[in-house]
Amino acid sequence: MLRGALPGTLAVVLLFALWEAACRFFGIREFLLPAPSAIWSATIAAWPMVLGHSWATLGTVLMGFTASVAISLPLAMAIAASPAVSAALYPLLVVTQSIPKVALAPILIVALGANEVPRVIVTFLVAFFPLVVGAVAGLLATPPELIELGRACRAGRLQELTRIRLPFAIPFVFSGLKVAAALSVVGAVVAEFVGADAGLGYLIQTSMAFFRTPLAFGAVVILALMGILLFQAVALAERLLFPWSSGAQQTPSGF
Amino acid sequence: MITLDRVGKRFAGRDGGEVEALRDVTLHVAPGEFTAIVGASGCGKSTLLRLVAGLVPPSTGRVTLDGTPVTEPRAETAMVFQAPTLLPWADVLRNVTFPLRLMGKAGPGTEQRAAALLATAGLAGFELRLPRELSGGMQQRVAICRALLQSPRVLLMDEPFGALDALTREEMSLELLRIWSASPMAVLFVTHSIPEAVLLADRVVVMTPRPGRIAETIQVGLPRPRSFDQEGTDEFQRCARRIRALIYGDRLPRAA
Numbered sequence: 001m002l003r004g005a006l007p008g009t010l011a012v013v014l015l016f017a018l019w020e021a022a023c024r025f026f027g028i029r030e031f032l033l034p035a036p037s038a039i040w041s042a043t044i045a046a047w048p049m050v051l052g053h054s055w056a057t058l059g060t061v062l063m064g065f066t067a068s069v070a071i072s073l074p075l076a077m078a079i080a081a082s083p084a085v086s087a088a089l090y091p092l093l094v095v096t097q098s099i100p101k102v103a104l105a106p107i108l109i110v111a112l113g114a115n116e117v118p119r120v121i122v123t124f125l126v127a128f129f130p131l132v133v134g135a136v137a138g139l140l141a142t143p144p145e146l147i148e149l150g151r152a153c154r155a156g157r158l159q160e161l162t163r164i165r166l167p168f169a170i171p172f173v174f175s176g177l178k179v180a181a182a183l184s185v186v187g188a189v190v191a192e193f194v195g196a197d198a199g200l201g202y203l204i205q206t207s208m209a210f211f212r213t214p215l216a217f218g219a220v221v222i223l224a225l226m227g228i229l230l231f232q233a234v235a236l237a238e239r240l241l242f243p244w245s246s247g248a249q250q251t252p253s254g255f
Numbered sequence: 256m257i258t259l260d261r262v263g264k265r266f267a268g269r270d271g272g273e274v275e276a277l278r279d280v281t282l283h284v285a286p287g288e289f290t291a292i293v294g295a296s297g298c299g300k301s302t303l304l305r306l307v308a309g310l311v312p313p314s315t316g317r318v319t320l321d322g323t324p325v326t327e328p329r330a331e332t333a334m335v336f337q338a339p340t341l342l343p344w345a346d347v348l349r350n351v352t353f354p355l356r357l358m359g360k361a362g363p364g365t366e367q368r369a370a371a372l373l374a375t376a377g378l379a380g381f382e383l384r385l386p387r388e389l390s391g392g393m394q395q396r397v398a399i400c401r402a403l404l405q406s407p408r409v410l411l412m413d414e415p416f417g418a419l420d421a422l423t424r425e426e427m428s429l430e431l432l433r434i435w436s437a438s439p440m441a442v443l444f445v446t447h448s449i450p451e452a453v454l455l456a457d458r459v460v461v462m463t464p465r466p467g468r469i470a471e472t473i474q475v476g477l478p479r480p481r482s483f484d485q486e487g488t489d490e491f492q493r494c495a496r497r498i499r500a501l502i503y504g505d506r507l508p509r510a511a
Contacts, residue, residue: 143338143340145336145338145340146340146342148310148334148336148340149334149336149340149354150357151310151328152308152310152328152332152333152334152354153328153353153354153357153358154327154328154329154330154357154358155357159357163357164342167342167344168342168343168344170344242344244343244344244385245344
């Protein structure tokens with residue numbers, strides 16, 4: 001696994017080296033495009049403040065992500081269980097997806113006050129959709145033979161759901177969770193742009209207002225790392241809790 | 256023990272009309288009897304099996320098991336499908352015990368019986384493997400073990416070897432006969448293969464399509480235990496020829 005990461009790591013290191021060299025060689029001004037070294041020193045110099053903003057964003061991200069999981073999974077079960085519920089809810093879900101969340105954020109902040117709640121809601125709205133779609137797809141993808149097997153074993157509707165459909169949906173749910181984890185970071189930053197007094201989104205805006213570009217870049221890098229870490233945490237949870245799931249897409253091997 | 260009394264089955268077709276899958280099927284299966292059902296695609300073989308399993312209700316007529324009408328799946332029937340249909344998340348042992356656990360009938364001895372059954376099917380040492388680590392033939396053996404662990408009095412098999420290669424198929428047929436002779440149960444075995452039907456069954460029910468009905472029932476007079484050596488016998492050839500004639504009718508295919 002470490003050996004597999006080597007080409008990727010090398011590519012990133014090379015990219016940063018080129019970036020650094022280009023900034024120095026062409027004498028690009030710092031507020032237009034800061035060199036990696038400038039980003040690093042600016043971020044370290046302001047570290048306690050940056051750390052505080054990072055914690056604020058992480059809090060919003062985690063709350064929004066948790067809310068998406070808590071709401072998406074029961075919603076997906078209801079949609080998968082009944083064609084009527086599905087017909088009623090799917091158009092609404094698509095509507096929530098067609099509304100730009102940036103447009104919604106200021107309205108929510110006026111309605112709900114300048115606190116954590118509207119930010120968590122925006123994060124939720126950005127993140128939950130792929131999770132619902134993934135979970136519904138998983139619940140409906142159960143092969144009909146497997147359902148028939150359950151019926152032949154005299155399983156009721158509840159047993160069919162908990163013993164056959166839900167376990168079958170797990171790989172699909174985890175694909176949705178990985179996308180939702182990455183999108184939560186996007187959602188939190190969108191909300192912070194519109195109304196916040198802390199967080200990396202807020203830091204980027206205030207830094208740019210004073211042309212402190214290196215610090216804004218530092219915040220962007222931390223956001224990227226946050227997304228990667230959350231994605232990997234979900235992947236790790238899948239490997240530990242459902243070892244059969246992470247390899248489920250592999251082709252079956254004969255002997 | 257299984258009786259189908261003038262059973263008919265109609266489904267709602269996709270174009271809004273009705274499709275008649277079975278018409279006027281009357282069949283009686285004795286306890287411990289091995290019955291094969293042969294016919295072209297679309298002759299209602301699988302529907303017939305699902306009627307006996309209680310998975311679909313008949314449109315007309317009656318299906319009874321020991322005299323009581325079959326209205327829902329019953330504990331004494333077990334089914335093997337064409338695909339292994341194993342649970343991808345459960346290991347081999349938990350797949351085999353799944354029906355009993357689902358029906359709340361798993362006891363302290365269940366795992367041991369399952370392990371013993373897997374051993375007779377040549378799967379000793381694979382108890383803790385996941386289905387995707389097994390070959391197609393091994394997966395289907397697990398599916399058969401899963402059905403047998405329910406100690407069914409009626410075993411319904413819907414082209415169970417249809418997805419396997421020819422060699423594995425022959426091997427599995429003999430294995431099935433061995434298991435069946437050790438613990439006799441009524442078997443309804445749907446297949447496309449005429450030699451397979453003759454080799455396995457006490458009698459072969461030949462069905463014709465649109466609507467599916469029974470053309471004729473052929474008694475196979477071959478002694479048991481059966482083996483592939485019997486394929487050369489006159490009785491084997493007589494049965495196979497008769498089945499072929501019933502299925503193809505006048506348009507018996509000839510090689511040029």
